[in-house]
Amino acid sequence: MLSQKYTLRLQKFEWQKKYLVPIYFFRQLLFLLKYLPSSKVIFIKFGGYWSFLPSLFGKVYHKPVYILLGGADCVSYPSINYGHLRKPLLKIFIKMSYQLCTKLLPVDQSLVQYTDTYYQECRNRFQGIKNFFPALTTDFQIIHNGFDLQKYPEKNIPKIKNSFVTLAMVGTMSAFYRKGIDKVVLLAEAFPECSFSVIGMSRNIFSQLKNIPDNLKIHEHLPFAEFIGHLHASEFVLQLSIIEGFPNALCEAMLCRCIPVGSAVGAIPLIIDGCGLLIYHSNIDYIRLELNNIILLPENQRRQLATESRNRIIENFSLSKREKTLISLIESNPLPAPTNF
Numbered sequence: 001m002l003s004q005k006y007t008l009r010l011q012k013f014e015w016q017k018k019y020l021v022p023i024y025f026f027r028q029l030l031f032l033l034k035y036l037p038s039s040k041v042i043f044i045k046f047g048g049y050w051s052f053l054p055s056l057f058g059k060v061y062h063k064p065v066y067i068l069l070g071g072a073d074c075v076s077y078p079s080i081n082y083g084h085l086r087k088p089l090l091k092i093f094i095k096m097s098y099q100l101c102t103k104l105l106p107v108d109q110s111l112v113q114y115t116d117t118y119y120q121e122c123r124n125r126f127q128g129i130k131n132f133f134p135a136l137t138t139d140f141q142i143i144h145n146g147f148d149l150q151k152y153p154e155k156n157i158p159k160i161k162n163s164f165v166t167l168a169m170v171g172t173m174s175a176f177y178r179k180g181i182d183k184v185v186l187l188a189e190a191f192p193e194c195s196f197s198v199i200g201m202s203r204n205i206f207s208q209l210k211n212i213p214d215n216l217k218i219h220e221h222l223p224f225a226e227f228i229g230h231l232h233a234s235e236f237v238l239q240l241s242i243i244e245g246f247p248n249a250l251c252e253a254m255l256c257r258c259i260p261v262g263s264a265v266g267a268i269p270l271i272i273d274g275c276g277l278l279i280y281h282s283n284i285d286y287i288r289l290e291l292n293n294i295i296l297l298p299e300n301q302r303r304q305l306a307t308e309s310r311n312r313i314i315e316n317f318s319l320s321k322r323e324k325t326l327i328s329l330i331e332s333n334p335l336p337a338p339t340n341f
Contacts, residue, residue, distance in 0.1 A: 001323050006330070009035045015050050025053065032057045039063060041330050044101070047073035047074060047094040055100035064333050066214040068143075069106035071245030071266070076117075077126045080242060081174040085132050090226070095133055095291040100334060103329075104129070104140040107246035108267035112140060118265045119242045120282045127243075141329070144267070146244045146322030149314060152255035159306070162295050165234035165258065167249035169239075170201040173208070180240025180263065184282060185209070187238075188216035190288050194295065196238070198311070199230060231256035235302065240287070244268055251313045257306040261294060266281060275309040 002008060003125035009033045013024045033055060036042070036074040042065045043057050044051045051067055058065035073094060076086035085091045098104060105110055113130040116122045164187075168179035176182060181198060188196040197217040206218050207247060222230070231237075237253035237260050251271060253258055260276035263268075267280055277294050279287055297305075 001275050001319065002330075004328065005327065006040075009039065009142060013050070021049055024050070025083070028053050036061050036063060041066065041333055044097075046070050047097050048090065049093050051097035051325050052093045058102065059100050064103070065101040066105050066329065067101050069111050069129070069245070070102055071107075071111065071243065074106065074111040074129050074132075074245075075196065075243055076132070077122070077178075077243060077264065079121055080178050081124060082178050086258065092130070095136075095261055098129065098133060098136055098138055101138060105329075106140060107141045107143065107145055108270065109142055110266045111245055112142075112264075114157070116243075116265065118263050118280060118282055123266075143322060143325050143329075144215060144317055145251070146249055146317055146319035147251055147255060147313060148319045149255070152228070154254065154257070154310065155232050159235040159257075160233050161235060164194060164196045164233045164236045164238045164261070165230055165253060166196070166198045166238045166240075166256060167200065167253060168200050173205065176201075176204045176205055178242050180238075180282075183240045183282070183287060184238060185212065186284050187291060188213040189287065191215075191295070191313065192290065197230060197234070199227065228256065231258060232240075234258050235306075236261055236276075238261065239268060240282075241265060241268075242282065247271070251317055252315050254309040257310050259294075259302065259305045259309055260289065271312070272313060275305055275312050 011028065015021065015024060036057055042054050044054050044065065044067045047067055047069065055065050072082065073084045076083040078086045084094060111128055114129040115123045116127055166181065166184050168181065170176050170179060170181055173195065180302055184196060184198060192215055195215050197219065199219045200221060201218050203220060231253050235258065237250060237258035239247055239250045239260065239262040241247065241263055247269040250260060250262060250268065260272045262272055262278060264280045265279045272278055277290060279290055
């Protein structure tokens with residue numbers, strides 16, 4: 001997106017390999033010393049160990065530093081083994097990064113300050129960077145994710161009645177519960193007349209599951225053409241995550257005219273905004289009742305919601321809108337504009 005206008009210098013490591021973190025810090029240091037003096041802006045994706053040195057050197061070299069906040073870097077959910085802020089040392093590096101940078105760019109307001117009322121087993125309902133770092137004074141600007149509308153053209157493909165698709169990268173049991181896949185399994189059992197599918201589950205996790213209902217199909221990662229075919233054929237998209245930042249998969253499904261059914265967490269209420277059904281509590285009996293209500297909707301209302309779902313993303317979350325916002329942010333930099341950033 002930005003490479004059409006600017007020269008990009010990119011660096012990426014697998015920071016989850018903790019034993020390599022000291023080596024990554026050294027290589028990051030060399031990278032910054034080489035490219036930062038001639039650069040205009042530093043962008044960092046998510047807060048973590050990797051965000052500290054760029055934020056620090058941005059201060060030293062008087063370069064604007066923007067950290068894109070996505071979700072895990074703003075929350076702590078120890079009960080489901082999720083959230084960078086549950087780890088004391090990592091939390092310190094994140095805090096220093098957020099203090100040093102020029103501006104924070106969360107994908108949704110909920111990452112700034114959020115009270116969790118959905119997850120019934122939540123021990124700390126107060127999430128978001130302002131709740132964890134109340135003294136933080138760094139400015140922030142909400143920049144939502146954007147989608148290339150040309151990749152999701154409208155197609156007149158008949159929907160499979162009462163079909164539900166769930167899109168989630170599920171490579172661990174933690175992700176299985178965080179993405180609400182356990183609830184999807186229970187719903188498939190409760191609604192044998194409906195069809196359910198989950199796309200993105202690893203074979204390892206699938207092998208650990210028992211008694212999968214016949215009306216629930218599990219898929220690993222699919223080629224894009226096959227993936228989008230599932231979306232065009234599904235009538236509903238089911239997103240019952242415990243925690244989300246700004247779920248791309250939900251928006252992609254809505255662009256394919258899937259009626260959204262989503263938990264009221266993160267940006268999901270903003271994305272759905274009357275186009276589908278919001279689930280306000282993680283209690284499975286309540287979810288079953290709400291799902292029963294939506295499958296009773298008449299055909300004309302379903303068609304209207306499907307059209308509104310697609311239009312909702314087109315009108316509010318296009319890639320061009322995100323691009324314009326980021327470029328405006330870069331060009332507002334008062335420093336001279338060298339070749340690179």
